[in-house]
Each structure stands twice: as C-alpha cells, then as structure tokens.
Amino acid sequence: MAKIIYTHTDEAPLLATYSFLPVIEAYASTAGVEVETRDISLAGRIIAQFGDRLSETQRIDDALAELGALADEPDANIIKLPNISASTPQLKAAIKELQEQGYDLPDYPESPATEEERDARARYDTVKGSAVNPVLRQGNSDRRAPAAVKNYARTNPHSMGAWSADSRTNVATMGADDFFSNESSVVIEGDDQLTIRHVATDGSTTVLKEAFGVLDQEVVDASVLRAAALDEFLAAQVQRAKDEGILFSVHLKATMMKVSDPIIFGHVVKVFFADVFERFGDDLAAAGLSPSDGLASIFTGLKELPNGAEIRAAFDAAIADGPELAMVDSDNGVTNLHVPSDVIIDASMPAMIRTSGQMWGPDGGQADALAVIPDSSYAGVYQAVIEDCRAHGAFDPTTMGSVPNVGLMAQKAEEYGSHDKTFEIASAGTVQVVDGSGAVLLEHEVQPGDIWRACQTKDVPIRDWVKLAVTRARASGAPAVFWLDESRAHDANLIAKVKRYLPEHDTDGLTIEILPPAEATKYSIERLRKGEDTISVTGNVLRDYNTDLFPILELGTSAKMLSIVPLINGGGLFETGAGGSAPKHVQQLVKENYLRWDSLGEFFALAASFEHLATTAGNARAQILADTLDRATGTFLQENRSPGRKLGTIDNRGSHFYLALYWAEELAQQSEDAELAAAFADVASTLRADEQTIVDELLAVQGSPADIGGYFRPSGDKATAVMRPSSTLNGVLDTLSV
Incomplete structure (x- = not known):
C-alpha cells in the first residue's frame, strides 16, 4: 500500500492535526493510500531520549531518527508541519510539564558537573534548537506562493502600514x-577526517571536536565573532x-x-x-x-x-x-x-x-x-x-510580484549545520581545523568569550541546488539570482562551484545572475514593485529569511507557501509553512476554544504529496486526489473560508469542514474515475445538506475554556474531543469507503 507520513509536531499545527488528519485519512483511503503519523514534537523528542528512565507505557521510538533514515529512501513521502525549535527556556518548560505528567526526566543541567549530568545535558542538546530540520531536509528547498494564494492576495489585499520618508528606523x-568579516573557507580535496582543536597561549591543546568526516569537494568554513x-x-x-x-x-x-x-x-x-x-x-x-x-x-x-x-x-x-x-x-x-x-x-x-x-x-x-x-x-x-x-512607500499587495526561493539546505548545509562545531572560547589561544595528516586548514586567534564556529556544505547538495535553480527558472521564466558575495570566503567558493556546474544545464534564454545579498535584494524589490517575479537562489539561512520576508509582504503571512523539498535520493518532503504565530493561537484556544491557525499550508503540501505519490507509485487515484484538492483549495480561498479573527466566525475546525466539503464536491464531479465519483457523491451531498448543522456544532463550543491536557504534550483524547466537536461531520467521515 502507498504511504504518506504525516508528522505530529507542536502547538497550533499539532492541534489542527487532530481536526484535519481524520479528513486526510478518510479521503486518502479511497486511493489505497495509508497515512501514518510520527511524533517529532519537542516533547516526543525529549521522551525518546530518555527511554531508559521511563516505564514501558511511557517509552516511544525515536521517530526523528526513523524519518531521517526514511528521507534517504526513494519512496519517502513525508508531510512535515512546523515544530518548536527549542530555545533553552522552551526546553526547560517542556521538561517541567512532562515531569508534572509523571515522566521521570532529569532537570536540564545548566553547568553539568557529574557524569550523569553531562549525559543528561548531551541528550537534551540533541533536542534543542533546530534538531528536526537538518535531519529531514535531505534535499534542497523549492518554496513559492501558489497561484491561488497569490491571486487571492491581489484581490483581497492584507493591510500594510504607511511608510514615512522621515522614518528613523x-x-x-x-x-x-x-x-562575516572573519570567515575563512577551504574546499576539501579527497575524503578526510577533520578535528577542531584549541591551542592555548601556553601551548596546551584541547580537542573541541573529535574527528568528523568530510567528503571530496566539500566546502568547510570557520569564523569567529x-x-x-x-x-x-x-x-x-x-x-x-x-x-x-x-x-x-x-x-x-x-x-x-x-x-x-x-x-x-x-x-x-x-x-x-x-x-x-x-x-x-x-x-x-x-x-x-x-x-x-x-x-x-x-x-x-x-x-x-x-x-x-x-x-x-x-x-x-x-x-x-x-x-x-x-x-x-x-x-x-x-x-x-x-x-x-x-x-x-x-x-x-x-x-x-x-x-x-x-x-x-x-x-x-x-x-x-x-x-x-x-x-x-x-x-x-x-x-x-x-x-x-x-x-x-509600502509595497502594494495588489500589484507586487513575487520572490520564490530555491534554498541550499540539504545534508545540514551551511550555518544551520554548525551547532556541533560552535564554541564559546574559554581561554586565549588559537582555534584550528586540522586534517587527517595534522595539517592546519583553517585557524583563528581567539580570546576568552569569543564565539567560534565551523560549518560544512557538501558538494552533492551544491550541485543539486544549481540544478534546481535552473529547473525553476526554466519552468517559471523568471530570472534566477544567486545571492552570493564574492568578498565573503564561503560565498567565493560557492561562486566558483556555481560557475562550474551551470554549464551542465541548458541555460539558453534564461537570466541567471550572481549578486551580493544587499544588491540582490535591491534588484529583486525593484522588479517586485513592477509586478515581476525573481527567484532568489540562496544559502540555508537566507532561505529561511527570504521565505518569511517576501511572503509576509506579498501575502501577509509565510504560512501559505508551497514548500517542496525534492529529496536527493528521489523521495519527497512537503513542508507546510512557518509556525511563528503558533504559541498565541494555543493560548487563545485554551482561553476561549477558538483556534485561528490557518491550515492552508497543509492543504498545499498534501496536494503536492499526493501528486508525488501518483508519479512515484503510479497511483492514478492519488493524482485525482491531488488535482481535486487543488481545485477545492481554490474554491476555499474564493469563498474566504480561512479562520476568522473573532469568536462567532469559523475557526480552524470550520475551515477543515469547508475544505472537506469542496474537495468532496470536486471528487464527485470529476470524470476520470466513476467509482470514486460515485462514492463521493453521497459524501458531498450529505455534507452540503448538513452544512448548517455542522457549522452550528462547531460554533457552539466557542467562548469557554478548552482543556487539552498540556501545552507541549496535550492529551490525545482531550485534544481530539476539543478539535472534533461536530458529531455530524465525524459521522460522515466514518462512513467514507470505496
């Protein structure tokens, strides 16, 4: 059976999953597609690290490690929702909640002094920060605004503040x-093992990071702030x-x-x-x-x-x-x-x-x-x-163009893969990166308190990144601009590789530029104001920055982007947008049983996932599900069924109902598969007939506090009860079969 892995994550996206996943499971089953879940939430990742301290009923598998292995498989099909990239205060709060729920977890040791504390700190550090994305992102990023979203933003513009020429910001x-200014970079010749060491002024040497592998033609950087x-x-x-x-x-x-x-x-x-x-x-x-x-x-x-x-x-x-x-x-x-x-x-x-x-x-x-x-x-x-x-002045959403992104992020590329090679320096001396022969490749003089880091960017992801940029430029007709600064050591090495790999592709008739980030910004926003599109081809951090900056200006949010990660080994990772507003949404739900989270990103990711499955598994019904879901999402936007801003309007749960309704109607009307159309004809007519009843059931729960049993690890039963309050809608989904 074909399979989609849907991730359980955190906060508002997790709560929305309790409402939307039953719709996905019911509709996917008609195409012989099984939907499985994997818990990669912050709480889940913590629990997975401490199974030796927990009861058998509390232990869970390390789902992140499992998905990391799956991402290297050609049949991978993963839908990844936003998760908490935990700061230390967030990590401590999650630990406290889990302890209160009966999990025998150690406190987070700020300054570990014993072997037990050092072990606990090491386990927690695997969970902290961006622990998820580098593991799953075994491909580069293709992120853009779907046409339906862009058209909606133009006809229903979001508010923009008025800029003043006298602004002092x-x-x-x-x-x-x-x-930036202290960076040095080297391209590795031949597979090797590198070590990072600190040589103090008195000549004593401390190994900061034991030998780690690098591959031929890999770019390795080091710098100090x-x-x-x-x-x-x-x-x-x-x-x-x-x-x-x-x-x-x-x-x-x-x-x-x-x-x-x-x-x-x-x-x-x-x-x-x-x-x-x-x-x-x-x-x-x-x-x-x-x-x-x-x-x-x-x-x-x-x-x-x-x-x-x-x-x-x-x-x-x-x-x-x-x-x-x-x-x-x-x-x-x-x-x-x-x-x-x-x-x-x-x-x-x-x-x-x-x-x-x-x-x-x-x-x-x-x-x-x-x-x-x-x-x-x-x-x-x-x-x-x-x-x-x-x-x-401010940009005009009704006329402005778009800045889609092709991002270099596969295999922990660039700065976001530097965590295990970043150190706060304890004493004066020199930090060196040495190869297997003991030769010093990179070094910096350091003083106490300096922040030194190194990072890696493998050659295969760079080559794939160039290919993806050309592919998107060819498909869209828009110029592609590599945001690279030749005065930065790392970028200079990437520019040499880009120039080497571009001739491997047909670039005739395409506009492909290489500009420093600030100049690339000016080039792109000049075109943006003219209503023209420009592909930003960036490294990992700028991928993150640009895929929030431009969507928030264009669409009012970055949560409505289509985010596809074509995995290097042939699988697909489909991301659903940013989760920056997720905490506030949870607070509102708990206070007044109203969830403003917009699942539009999930709709787009799901359609892309079905389409990928249709191609890789030869599943014709999966393609029908993809095509009809795209059309249903268009209707969803035209009818303005995204969550409202206040009580008494439909929230996230109501938006899922309307998506299910429009999707069922599209499936009932399609002509490619008569059996599928017949099955959804009953569903569509029932949902349409019961529309008011379902909406009333969804609205009736608003206004009172909601008990979900926890912030970082809600109770599954309680969250399900809160997020599926319409018995009528639940009954219709339960009857769906082909």
Missing part, C-alpha cells in the same frame, strides 16, 4: 570582527537608540542557531544592563540566572533570592534610564529582551517592515526602531528593504 550591524568587539558595538547601539529617541530591539535566531545566538542574546542583556551586572552579576551567576535565558527567566529567579527585590529594582531603573525597549507584549510588560525565542529575526523583521518600519513600544503605541543585527552576513538585506520603503 534602521538596521545596525557590526561589519567588523564578526562572523569577537566578544570584546560585540560588547563595544552593543554599547554604542544602546546609546544610539537613546540619543535618537527610538526603540532598541535585537533580532537573532536563538532557536535555529542554538549555540551562538543565545550567547549573543546574553551579551545584549548584559550590555543593556551593564550597571546591574556590575553590581549583582556574582549574585545572579551563583543563582544560575543567565542573561542568555532572558529577563523573564531572571525575574522569575529573583523571587527566590534574599536581595531579589533590590536587584529587580535595579533592572527596572535601568529600563527607565535606557532607550525605550521594543515590546513583545506591551500590556504585560514583555520586552524584546525577555525571552530569546520571542523575537526571531525572520519573523520580527518582516513584521516591522510591513507595519511601516515600526515596532510596539512600552506605551502600547508603535514607534521607529533600531534593529540590532550583530553579524553583518545578511543584515544588509533588511536595510535595503527599509531604505526602499522609506523612498517609495
């Missing part, structure tokens, strides 16, 4: 002594924001860059509150209160300290005396510095740009802001968009 970045320069830069930006009378904000990726960016975030907190840490730093450290965890964690911990009130008063005084902080939640006093995972650059910067270049301030109003992005590798992208909006 800007990006601040280091430009020196950061990862200097802590002293970072602190000097940050202090200048705090003063600049105060002098200019604008909000201070920092924009990092403390989830995906799970080692480097939390450290950088901690530097921001320490510099902003320099006087507080000078007076009370020893007290905070002794209590295990780290600036890298943010103000929320510190403030909670202060309640347990004898002088906690005094320290809290010092923090409050520093906030009052410094520049105004950008806010995550003005009503509840949650600042930009409260939680490292609250302000994720690829979501926060596009939101700022969309809303006139402003962020929320302490007074609950919007104001211009200084966006601090310490490393300068990609900061110029956002500055270029800001300058364009300052000069030309």
Whole structure:
C-alpha cells in the first residue's frame, strides 16, 4: 500500500492535526493510500531520549531518527508541519510539564558537573534548537506562493502600514570582527577526517571536536565573532537608540542557531544592563540566572533570592534610564529582551517592515526602531528593504510580484549545520581545523568569550541546488539570482562551484545572475514593485529569511507557501509553512476554544504529496486526489473560508469542514474515475445538506475554556474531543469507503 507520513509536531499545527488528519485519512483511503503519523514534537523528542528512565507505557521510538533514515529512501513521502525549535527556556518548560505528567526526566543541567549530568545535558542538546530540520531536509528547498494564494492576495489585499520618508528606523550591524568579516573557507580535496582543536597561549591543546568526516569537494568554513568587539558595538547601539529617541530591539535566531545566538542574546542583556551586572552579576551567576535565558527567566529567579527585590529594582531603573525597549507584549510588560525565542529575526523583521518600519513600544503605541543585527552576513538585506520603503512607500499587495526561493539546505548545509562545531572560547589561544595528516586548514586567534564556529556544505547538495535553480527558472521564466558575495570566503567558493556546474544545464534564454545579498535584494524589490517575479537562489539561512520576508509582504503571512523539498535520493518532503504565530493561537484556544491557525499550508503540501505519490507509485487515484484538492483549495480561498479573527466566525475546525466539503464536491464531479465519483457523491451531498448543522456544532463550543491536557504534550483524547466537536461531520467521515 502507498504511504504518506504525516508528522505530529507542536502547538497550533499539532492541534489542527487532530481536526484535519481524520479528513486526510478518510479521503486518502479511497486511493489505497495509508497515512501514518510520527511524533517529532519537542516533547516526543525529549521522551525518546530518555527511554531508559521511563516505564514501558511511557517509552516511544525515536521517530526523528526513523524519518531521517526514511528521507534517504526513494519512496519517502513525508508531510512535515512546523515544530518548536527549542530555545533553552522552551526546553526547560517542556521538561517541567512532562515531569508534572509523571515522566521521570532529569532537570536540564545548566553547568553539568557529574557524569550523569553531562549525559543528561548531551541528550537534551540533541533536542534543542533546530534538531528536526537538518535531519529531514535531505534535499534542497523549492518554496513559492501558489497561484491561488497569490491571486487571492491581489484581490483581497492584507493591510500594510504607511511608510514615512522621515522614518528613523534602521538596521545596525557590526561589519567588523564578526562572523562575516572573519570567515575563512577551504574546499576539501579527497575524503578526510577533520578535528577542531584549541591551542592555548601556553601551548596546551584541547580537542573541541573529535574527528568528523568530510567528503571530496566539500566546502568547510570557520569564523569567529569577537566578544570584546560585540560588547563595544552593543554599547554604542544602546546609546544610539537613546540619543535618537527610538526603540532598541535585537533580532537573532536563538532557536535555529542554538549555540551562538543565545550567547549573543546574553551579551545584549548584559550590555543593556551593564550597571546591574556590575553590581549583582556574582549574585545572579551563583543563582544560575543567565542573561542568555532572558529577563523573564531572571525575574522569575529573583523571587527566590534574599536581595531579589533590590536587584529587580535595579533592572527596572535601568529600563527607565535606557532607550525605550521594543515590546513583545506591551500590556504585560514583555520586552524584546525577555525571552530569546520571542523575537526571531525572520519573523520580527518582516513584521516591522510591513507595519511601516515600526515596532510596539512600552506605551502600547508603535514607534521607529533600531534593529540590532550583530553579524553583518545578511543584515544588509533588511536595510535595503527599509531604505526602499522609506523612498517609495509600502509595497502594494495588489500589484507586487513575487520572490520564490530555491534554498541550499540539504545534508545540514551551511550555518544551520554548525551547532556541533560552535564554541564559546574559554581561554586565549588559537582555534584550528586540522586534517587527517595534522595539517592546519583553517585557524583563528581567539580570546576568552569569543564565539567560534565551523560549518560544512557538501558538494552533492551544491550541485543539486544549481540544478534546481535552473529547473525553476526554466519552468517559471523568471530570472534566477544567486545571492552570493564574492568578498565573503564561503560565498567565493560557492561562486566558483556555481560557475562550474551551470554549464551542465541548458541555460539558453534564461537570466541567471550572481549578486551580493544587499544588491540582490535591491534588484529583486525593484522588479517586485513592477509586478515581476525573481527567484532568489540562496544559502540555508537566507532561505529561511527570504521565505518569511517576501511572503509576509506579498501575502501577509509565510504560512501559505508551497514548500517542496525534492529529496536527493528521489523521495519527497512537503513542508507546510512557518509556525511563528503558533504559541498565541494555543493560548487563545485554551482561553476561549477558538483556534485561528490557518491550515492552508497543509492543504498545499498534501496536494503536492499526493501528486508525488501518483508519479512515484503510479497511483492514478492519488493524482485525482491531488488535482481535486487543488481545485477545492481554490474554491476555499474564493469563498474566504480561512479562520476568522473573532469568536462567532469559523475557526480552524470550520475551515477543515469547508475544505472537506469542496474537495468532496470536486471528487464527485470529476470524470476520470466513476467509482470514486460515485462514492463521493453521497459524501458531498450529505455534507452540503448538513452544512448548517455542522457549522452550528462547531460554533457552539466557542467562548469557554478548552482543556487539552498540556501545552507541549496535550492529551490525545482531550485534544481530539476539543478539535472534533461536530458529531455530524465525524459521522460522515466514518462512513467514507470505496
């Protein structure tokens, strides 16, 4: 039997799965397609790491490892929903919830001192940050706005803030002594084993990473961000924001860059509150209160300290005396510095740009802001968009073009694969990357506190990335621009490879450019304003940034993108969009039984999954399901059946009902398979006849609190009851068979 793997993830996407998966299973069964689930949620990943401590009924398999192996198989067909890329505070919160649910898990050891604590820390570190995506993404990324979504956005434009030519919003970045400026890169000649070591000034050597394999023609990079320069830069930006009378904000990726960016975030907190840490730093450290965890964690911990009130008063005084902080939640006093995972650059910067270049301030109003992005590798992208909006005003969703993306991400490519090779340096000396013969390939002088990292990019993914870029340019007719800067060491090596591999493909009549990121941005947005499309062909981090930046401007959200990952060995991974708003949706559901999560990304991924299955397995009915689902999704958009914004309108569950209705009607009307049409004729007519009854049943539950049994690990029975409240709809799905 043909098979689709549907992932159980976290937060709003997980809750939506309880409602939508029964529809998928029922409809897929008519094509002989089995839908299986795998739990790759944060809680599930934690539990899988500690099976030796749990009862037999609590243990679960390591689904992520299983899917990682499956992704290398030619028949892989995986639908991957957004998951939590856990920061340390999120990880600790998930552990606490699981402990309260009866799981015998150790606390997260901040400073492991025993062998048992070191073992626990190592297990938890496999779960933290971007633990899922590098494992599953064994192919490069093809991400674009489906035509139906783009057309809907043009006829039903989302709101855009009005930009002023006098806007004082800007990006601040280091430009020196950061990862960009200190990067060195080498192309490996022949398979080898590399080791990373620290040679102290006294000559003693410490191995930071034991020998790891590299392949012939692999690109290996190393760089260092200097802590002293970072602190000097940050202090200048705090003063600049105060002098200019604008909000201070920092924009990092403390989830995906799970080692480097939390450290950088901690530097921001320490510099902003320099006087507080000078007076009370020893007290905070002794209590295990780290600036890298943010103000929320510190403030909670202060309640347990004898002088906690005094320290809290010092923090409050520093906030009052410094520049105004950008806010995550003005009503509840949650600042930009409260939680490292609250302000994720690829979501926060596009939101700022969309809303006139402003962020929320302490007074609950919007104001211009200084966006601090310490490393300068990609900061110029956002500055270029800001300058364009300052000069030309906000973009117009009714006329603007599109910037689809082809992203290099296969096999842990580039910075997002650097976690196990990133270190906060303990002592002065030199960090070296040496090959199997002991020869030094890359090295940097370092001082205590510096952040050093290395990363790998294999040749096969690069070659595949070039092929995918040409394929998309040929299919769409749009120019393809490689966002690569020859002045950056890594990019210079990639440019040489791109120029070597492009002649392997038919590029006649295609426009293919290579431009530095800031110049590529200007080129793309100039075309964007003319209503023209431009393919951005980028590395892994810019893939992440661009597939939020441009969709949020074009469509109002990045959750409605078609995201296909053609796996290198022939399988398919189909992603359903971003999950940045997922936490707020869960809070609303628990409070008033209303889920605003939009499953449109799931609809597109499912159609692409069926289409892939039809091609690889020769399943004609799977192709019919794909084609009819595409048409049903078009009707869904035309009829505006996405979740509403307030109680009394249909939410996520209602949107699933209407998708099921339109899909059934399309299946009943198709002429390729009479038996299939006959089976869905009854379903379609019943759903249409019972439309009001089903809607009434779905609306009736709104307004009261909902008990789902947990945030990180909801109870399956409770979540099912909450997300499937229409007995009429449930009954129709239960009767479907062919």
